[in-house]
Structure formats: structure tokens, C-alpha cells
Amino acid sequence: MRNLRSFPYSTISIVLIHVNILVSFKFSFTEGFDSVIQLPHSGSAGTRPRSKRVFYIDDFGAKGNGLHDDTEAFKNVWKTACSLSRRTKVVIPSGKSFLFHPIDIAGPCQSKVTLMILGTIVAPKNPDVWKGLNRRKWLYFHGVNHLTIEGGGTINGMGQEWWARSCKTNSSNPCRNAPTAITFHRCKNLKVSNLKVVNSQKMHMAFTSCMRVVASHLKVLAPATSPNTDGIHVSVTKGIEVKDCIIRTGDDCISIVSNSSRIRIRNISCGPGHGISIGSLGKSNSWSQVRDVMVDGAYLDNTDNGVRIKTWQGGGGFAANITFKNVFMENVSNPIIIDQYYCDSRHPCKNQTSAVKVEDVSFINIKGTSATEEAVKFACSDASPCEGLYLEDIFLLTNNGGRTRSFCWEAHGSSWGLQHPPACFCGCKSFIRQNVGLDSAIQSF
Numbered sequence: 001m002r003n004l005r006s007f008p009y010s011t012i013s014i015v016l017i018h019v020n021i022l023v024s025f026k027f028s029f030t031e032g033f034d035s036v037i038q039l040p041h042s043g044s045a046g047t048r049p050r051s052k053r054v055f056y057i058d059d060f061g062a063k064g065n066g067l068h069d070d071t072e073a074f075k076n077v078w079k080t081a082c083s084l085s086r087r088t089k090v091v092i093p094s095g096k097s098f099l100f101h102p103i104d105i106a107g108p109c110q111s112k113v114t115l116m117i118l119g120t121i122v123a124p125k126n127p128d129v130w131k132g133l134n135r136r137k138w139l140y141f142h143g144v145n146h147l148t149i150e151g152g153g154t155i156n157g158m159g160q161e162w163w164a165r166s167c168k169t170n171s172s173n174p175c176r177n178a179p180t181a182i183t184f185h186r187c188k189n190l191k192v193s194n195l196k197v198v199n200s201q202k203m204h205m206a207f208t209s210c211m212r213v214v215a216s217h218l219k220v221l222a223p224a225t226s227p228n229t230d231g232i233h234v235s236v237t238k239g240i241e242v243k244d245c246i247i248r249t250g251d252d253c254i255s256i257v258s259n260s261s262r263i264r265i266r267n268i269s270c271g272p273g274h275g276i277s278i279g280s281l282g283k284s285n286s287w288s289q290v291r292d293v294m295v296d297g298a299y300l301d302n303t304d305n306g307v308r309i310k311t312w313q314g315g316g317g318f319a320a321n322i323t324f325k326n327v328f329m330e331n332v333s334n335p336i337i338i339d340q341y342y343c344d345s346r347h348p349c350k351n352q353t354s355a356v357k358v359e360d361v362s363f364i365n366i367k368g369t370s371a372t373e374e375a376v377k378f379a380c381s382d383a384s385p386c387e388g389l390y391l392e393d394i395f396l397l398t399n400n401g402g403r404t405r406s407f408c409w410e411a412h413g414s415s416w417g418l419q420h421p422p423a424c425f426c427g428c429k430s431f432i433r434q435n436v437g438l439d440s441a442i443q444s445f
């Protein structure tokens with residue numbers, strides 16, 4: 001709270017911010033928390049359900065000394081567990097470090113499998129190990145249904161050498177792919193909880209083409225300077241809940257792209273990093289839609305962006321029905337941002353006439369401090385303006401308690417309640433409520 005102390009605003013307003021944030025946080029937490037999945041309990045040997053078989057990786061030839069290649073041992077224990085027709089558990093024991101080379105962990109399995117990671121799984125340090133292999137993958141789970149991963153252990157991508165070789169670190173390096181530490185592809189009914197994921201080569205954890213996922217109590221850590229180390233990446237996924245996570249990395253804490261929907265994000269502590277992002281969408285003239293996203297309860301500390309939607313010019317599709325609420329920020333550089341001119345290439349992007357349509361996006365109860373004066377930025381497309389933006393109870397000041405401002409370009413919507421910085425559009429919630437067309441709301445402004 002160090003930054004709030006120097007506010008020239010009355011202490012009452014400071015207290016109010018706190019109370020408000022605490023109250024809203026408590027709300028979202030209690031609401032979301034009961035739904036934590038009831039994970040199967042191992043218990044002591046005596047109470048273990050008789051129907052469950054437990055396999056230890058050590059019994060399959062793993063050494064767990066951090067040097068011996070334990071990939072084959074894991075392949076074998078997985079194959080055994082996956083082929084049994086009753087519930088099984090695979091244990092990576094504590095106090096040991098298991099070196100895994102890039103590995104495909106495939107389903108479907110004959111029944112539900114729990115992977116209990118108590119110890120540490122480490123990646124090879126040297127990127128040359130990937131020669132002749134797919135450079136995008138390290139731990140690649142695919143086609144597994146009813147998989148649970150838990151245990152409190154650590155997955156370490158040993159990314160340092162990958163970062164040094166990245167073109168983002170040194171522009172004279174060639175731009176090449178680097179692995180996502182853990183990928184889940186085409187997995188259904190997946191639960192990933194209580195793990196530490198550190199220093200991934202590129203992204204830490206990605207869910208692609210998955211359905212019905214709960215990711216919770218994850219701690220994702222990498223240096224602020226590590227390139228493209230997104231915390232949790234969601235792509236082509238329908239139905240995912242990400243909650244109670246701490247994410248401090250060099251890129252987006254959570255990024256959501258490509259035809260994903262029904263996304264619930266709660267109680268996320270993020271920063272350093274690039275914040276919570278939808279997009280980028282529409283790269284290379286692609287068509288994409290992200291819908292039905294609720295971010296409820298986040299704390300962002302010293303991030304480059306707070307809550308963001310970014311699209312490339314020239315794309316198609318939608319970013320629609322998205323709500324960011326109960327977010328507290330400290331020293332965030334772009335607290336609220338929609339950028340339809342996103343360009344992350346070495347060369348400037350040319351202006352194009354199509355865009356991913358951004359509509360029905362709400363920002364509710366977003367408070368704290370901004371590292372820049374421009375706390376709200378809506379840079380929408382000339383070709384396809386943003387519509388149905390909604391701001392309610394926004395209170396963002398600069399670090400030293402100064403005023404902030406909004407920037408709007410082709411942004412249409414309405415606002416309600418507290419507005420610091422002043423919103424670009426009118427306080428006319430009722431227009432939206434009554435379903436009067438946006439055009440009339442804008443005209444009355």
C-alpha cells in the first residue's frame with residue numbers, strides 16, 4: 001500500500017478504497033471458493049480406497065537425481081497407469097528431482113488418472129536437446145480425459161539458456177520457437193492444482209483445444225525480464241476456470257486467444273508481468289473470437305498492463321461479452337486498455353481496413369494506482385469501432401495521487417458511478433439497461 005500513502009486525497013477516500021476493495025474481494029472469494037474441486041484423497045495406506053492403484057516413478061527405473069534422464073521411466077509408468085481400467089495414481093515423489101526430456105503424454109486412458117507431483121520435474125538446460133524435435137513442446141499432454149494433476153511439487157523449465165538465445169533478449173539472435181513448459185491439448189475434464197511452475201522456456205502452461213478445465217492454486221514464477229514467459233495461456237478452449245493463482249513472469253499473467261469461450265478467472269495475483277490479456281487476436285488477417293469471459297477478483301502489482309484486449313489490424317471475428325471486475329492495481333502502466341492497433345513485429349504494421357470487432361466489454365470496480373497518466377485507453381479500430389463498452393466505479397490515480405486521464409478513439413459506450421479518470425462517454429447506464437440502441441446513447445452525450 002506504500003503508494004497510496006502519499007495521496008493528497010483525504011484519508012477518508014483512501015479508507016474507502018480499501019474497504020471497497022476488501023468487501024468486493026471477499027465477495028468474489030466466498031462465491032468462488034466452495035466450488036474447489038473435491039480432489040481424491042490418498043490418505044494413509046489404510047484409508048486408501050481399495051479400487052485405486054498407486055504407481056511410483058522410482059519403481060520404473062527413475063533415479064530422481066536431476067541428472068539421469070528419467071523420461072523413459074515416466075513413459076513406462078504412464079503407460080501402465082493409463083492402461084488400467086480402474087482409477088490410478090502416478091506419484092513423482094518428494095525430495096527428488098526428475099529430469100524429463102521433451103515428452104508426449106497421451107490419452108485416452110482406460111480410467112481416471114491422478115498425477116501426483118510431490119517432487120520436482122526439471123527440463124534439460126541445453127536447448128540443443130531439442131534438435132530434430134518440436135521446439136514448441138516440453139511436457140505435452142494430449143487427448144487425456146479426467147486427468148488430475150496436483151501434489152505441491154515443482155516443474156522447472158530451466159529457461160535461462162532459451163531466454164539468452166531469444167531475439168527479444170538480443171535482436172541479433174534469430175527469432176525461433178521455444179517450448180511451452182506444459183501444454184494440455186485436447187484434454188477434457190482436467191484439473192491442475194497446487195503446483196509451482198518456474199522459469200519456463202517460453203510460456204509456462206497452455207491449454208489448447210481443451211474443455212472443462214479447472215486450474216487453481218498455481219504459483220508461476222519467472223524473472224520480469226524473461227521473454228514471452230506467459231503464465232497461463234488459453235487457446236481454442238471452452239469452459240475453463242482459473243483461480244487462486246500467483247503469477248509473476250516476464251509476459252502476460254494470463255492470455256486468452258483463438259476461439260475460446262466460457263472463461264472464469266478469479267482471485268489472481270499478478271505482477272511483475274504484462275497483466276491479464278485477451279489476445280492478441282487477428283494476427284496475419286486471421287479470424288478469431290473470444291466470448292463470455294469473466295475476470296472477477298485480481299490484484300495487479302507493477303505490471304505493464306492491467307486488463308487488456310489487443311487485436312491486430314486486418315483480422316476478423318469478435319472479442320465480446322467480456323467483464324473485468326473487482327480488480328485492484330498498484331503502479332500499473334496501462335491499467336485499462338483496448339488496443340486494436342497491436343503490433344508486435346519487428347517492422348511497423350500497415351494500416352488495414354478490417355478488424356476484430358470489440359463489443360460488450362465491462363470494467364467494474366477497478367481501483368488503485370497507475371504508473372502513467374493515461375489510465376484508460378480505448379484505441380479502437382476506424383474500420384470497426386468498439387461498441388457497448390461500459391465503465392462503472394473506476395478509481396485510478398497516479399502513483400503520487402495525481403489525476404489520470406482517458407484516451408478514446410472510436411470507442412462507444414456508457415459509464416456509471418465513480419469515474420477517475422473521467423470517462424469519455426456519458427453516465428447513462430439506463431440507456432443500456434433499457435436496451436436503447438447505442439447510437440442514441442452516444443447522441444445524448
Ligand SMILES: *[C@@H]1O[C@H](CO)[C@@H](O)[C@H](O)[C@H]1NC(C)=O
Nearest residue numbers: 164165169170171172173174
Ligand atoms: C548480441 O549477440 C551478438 C551476436 O551474438 C553479440 O555480439 C552481442 O554482444 C550480443 N549483445 C548483447 C547485449 O548481449
Ligand SMILES: *[C@@H]1O[C@H](CO)[C@@H](O)[C@H](O)[C@H]1NC(C)=O
Nearest residue numbers: 029033217218244245246267
Ligand atoms: C486467493 O489466492 C491465494 C493464492 O493462491 C490464496 O492464498 C488465497 O487463499 C486465495 N483467497 C481466497 C479467499 O480464496
Ligand SMILES: *[C@@H]1O[C@H](CO)[C@@H](O)[C@H](O)[C@H]1NC(C)=O
Nearest residue numbers: 236257258259286287288289
Ligand atoms: C476460429 O474458428 C473459425 C471458424 O470455425 C476458423 O475459421 C478460424 O480459423 C479459427 N481461428 C483460430 C485462430 O483458431
Ligand SMILES: *[C@@H]1O[C@H](CO)[C@@H](O)[C@H](O)[C@H]1NC(C)=O
Nearest residue numbers: 291292293294295321322323
Ligand atoms: C456473457 O458472459 C456471462 C458471464 O460473464 C455469461 O453468464 C453469459 O451467459 C454470457 N452471455 C452470452 C450471451 O454469451
Ligand SMILES: *[C@@H]1O[C@H](CO)[C@@H](O)[C@H](O)[C@H]1NC(C)=O
Nearest residue numbers: 003302303331332333371399
Ligand atoms: C512504477 O512503475 C514504473 C514503470 O514500470 C517504474 O519505473 C517505477 O519504478 C515503479 N514505481 C514504484 C514505486 O514501484
Ligand SMILES: *[C@@H]1O[C@H](CO)[C@@H](O)[C@H](O)[C@H]1NC(C)=O
Nearest residue numbers: 313341348349350351352382
Ligand atoms: C496509419 O494510420 C495512422 C492514423 O491515421 C497514421 O498516423 C499512420 O501514419 C498510418 N500508418 C501507415 C503505416 O500508413
